[in-house]
Amino acid sequence: MIKHLLSADDLDRDTAIGILDIAERMAATAGREIKKLPTLRGRTVVNLFYEDSTRTRISFEAAAKRLSADVITFSAKGSSVSKGESLKDTALTLQAMGADAVAIRHPAAGAPHRLAGWISGSVLNAGDGTHEHPTQALLDAYTMRSRLGHVEGLRVAIVGDVLHSRVARSNLSLLTTLGAEVILVGPPTLLPVGFEKALPPGASISYDLDAVLPKCDVVMMLRVQRERMIDSYFPSEREYSRRYGLDRRRMALLPEHAIVMHPGPMNRGIEISSQVADSARSTVVEQVANGVSVRMAVLYLLLGGNA
Amino acid sequence: MAGHARHPARKPVHGTDRDAPSETSPLQHVKSNTVSGIRGRTILTAADLGRIVDRMAHQILEKTDGATNTVLLGIPTRGVPLAARLAARIEAFEGRRVPCGTLDVTLYRDDLRLRGTRAVGPTAVPEDGIDARRVILVDDVLFSGRTVRAALDALSDIGRPSQVQLAVLVDRGHRELPIRADYVGKNMPTSRAESVRVLLREVDGVDAVLLATANSDGHSGVDGPRSERRSE
Amino acid sequence: MTSTWLIRGARMPGGGPTDILIRDGVTVEVGTVLDSRGATVIDADGLIVLPGLVDLHTHLREPGREDAETVETGSRAAALGGYTAVCAMANTDPVADTAGVVEQVWRLGRDAGLVDVQPIGAVTVGLRGEQLAELGAMATSAARVRIFSDDGHCVADPRLMRRALEYVKAFDGVIAQHAEEPRLTVGAQMHEGEVSARLGLTGWPAVAEEAIIARDVLLAGHVDSRLHICHVSTAGSVEILRWAKSKGWRVTAEVTPHHLLLTEEYVTGYDPVFKVNPPLRTAADVAALRQALAEGVIDVVATDHAPHAVEDKECEWAYARPGMLGLQTALSVVVKTMVEPGLLDWDGVADRMSRIPARIAGLTDHGHDPAPGVPANLTLVDPTARVRVDPSQLASLSRNTPYAGMDLPCQVVATFLRGEPTVLDGKAVR
């Protein structure tokens, strides 16, 4: 039984599959007239967002509300957070409020770990700096399973700015735990030094996207930020897009059944072309829907574990 | 999911039924035997079970005008095969196919805080739905009544039946809510310290009902990982 | 005021039990069964007597951050750790880059009177790395500054570094370099390697330290100046130092206790008490540093004692200030990492923690074994004691020790500063 979800490493295979199974049940209720479940009635879930991320915040809010939890959102804008109150003081406030679970999004890696040491409720990492975003990995795995039937044995390319990507880190961990093979693809500047030694079994690194694509079941494109170019991680957007962007020509290299994923928000024309993003292979839209079901499952699991 | 992997290690067992009230009574020593790896005194044999299911099927036919406009919804785990057996017997007796479904109540339980997370089972409603129909909820053991309460809530979220009835294989008493069954296979007076374990071929490989005294010898044999799915 | 002390039966490093008679600030006699008339006797049976420890790298935070440490509280922590002299780093507020500030710090040390506080002067004005500070004025001030350092910042400009090295030759100064190529450590949070890759923290590559050390030993060799390298933290740095020393260049180096004991794995929980600059490195680096200290490639242990207020550590890793307390635990950590594994004997400890640092800092009153006529700066150590580190029991104003809860060997029983006890029975005299 896990109390916090700080990292995808917190999930062993059985627990991860359990979350996906529960998420499937949760998704089934989403099609009903009455979507709300009474499961977390009387529980308080706090969304503590130090970064603007409407998409993730709404997803967590929807998940908690569908389970009838009381939801309180602290955003960096318009609360004491922006007035410079320390995370510790905020934690003490949340503790006093009796928060049963806190979903935290924070620009500093490890902030959820710190929070977990200061409050008695469950902490859910909703993205911490360049570290992890475990519910994103869960929803990605869920999406793969619902599109392709299974995760085990899939070959997944994660392409782009792996160095700065919490999505990549969480997916690397979760997907290999679930028995998928992961190939990290990007320019060497955007792959962490020493990563080849830290890779779990079933993971590898490549600098050559064209060579990887024909053997992939899933290709996951990561968002690349313009400031990386200014920092000399790559020379220009055009060169990046030529070497590591997914366009129609490259998509044609994929096996017929392969799907294209992107955690959003997308830079159309840089890491992914519009034709690819809007194609039938793209799972971008369902990833968003699956996010709610997966987060419901995680909340249920964590709060149930607080017995 | 290996549900038990996430199931909290339970403290000393008091009634192992999932709705077990927390009160315990003096330990009773019973002569135990082992059925399908489960220790306990055999209360009902496979033959008993067969007769009881037949009788319940007849009772349902009587009280539902020949099972017309009726849907059976089994509560996982063992309510589901029981519902299927009842449907099969009803069809054998009357030639009428009764639609059968599954109603998982996990997300409607009120003991999440006490018992921790469980695996969530499927809910499958027959094609024509349950609106304006007579729904018979089917479960293996009726104890505190809390599972049935959760089932009624779950039911109201998926439709509006014209009538809801309850069929249980064993009623062991100790109700905590104003709930009674319309069809009871066997009334079985028990102490709270005892646990009733229904074994069904489809799930357990064997048909039997056992009565065990919880924790009488340090491990009652009914508090293993399988207790996760033991139903009321 | 005169006071007379007789230390009975203390063991000198590498020698047998001896009695030491101290009067009027100096050792007057060393031998057996000395005349104890008029003396306060300390039974030192089973204790080791070391020359008072000397720290080349202490952050006392005064002036500027008296909430984190003051000269007095830091001095008390030092005395309790067995130190009789500490060199106070220049990164205060205002920066110790003028004769006025270094004299102020020096006087505060005098007033506290618990250890000799020897100010280090900044190399550049405001530690900004642009223009030399008035090094000569600081050298000839009452504080008699000999060590200059921009510690906390690297003197990154090679031309400026060359000039500084050359300039201080006029008064036998030494430049203590915080070796960190700033362009390679932008935003750096921890050692760059597999752990940083996993934790998503920006890496501080070993090469950022090694590149500066390589450049600076070449510069020191070229202009024949004294260079001291602060807090060496990587195996690669050790190799460069070994090579530089083989050339006969006047290069010395220090290692901190925490780099001798702790590894990057401690970062895994994101507790900033383990955040330090340079960062905790790998187990292989730790092994290389211990070996280098044993061989003398690294000359001394220096604490880099860096107190921080609670709010600067009870926060997110990236927002926390780097640094750890060190003064009160340094000797214990050195015993644990060097003496217990047999890499260093007690005489070696005396070298690495007292005699050599005193020589580097030009502190002529310190680093001497007890001998008639020598200032009695001494430390008595119980080598068999074990202590569990309790942050709330430390004398520092701050609590940021990385050793909380650890059991460490040995205990300082008494410290004498010029013949007067600053610590007795393991407790500060004042």
Ligand SMILES: [Zn+2]
């Ligand atoms: Zn430094």
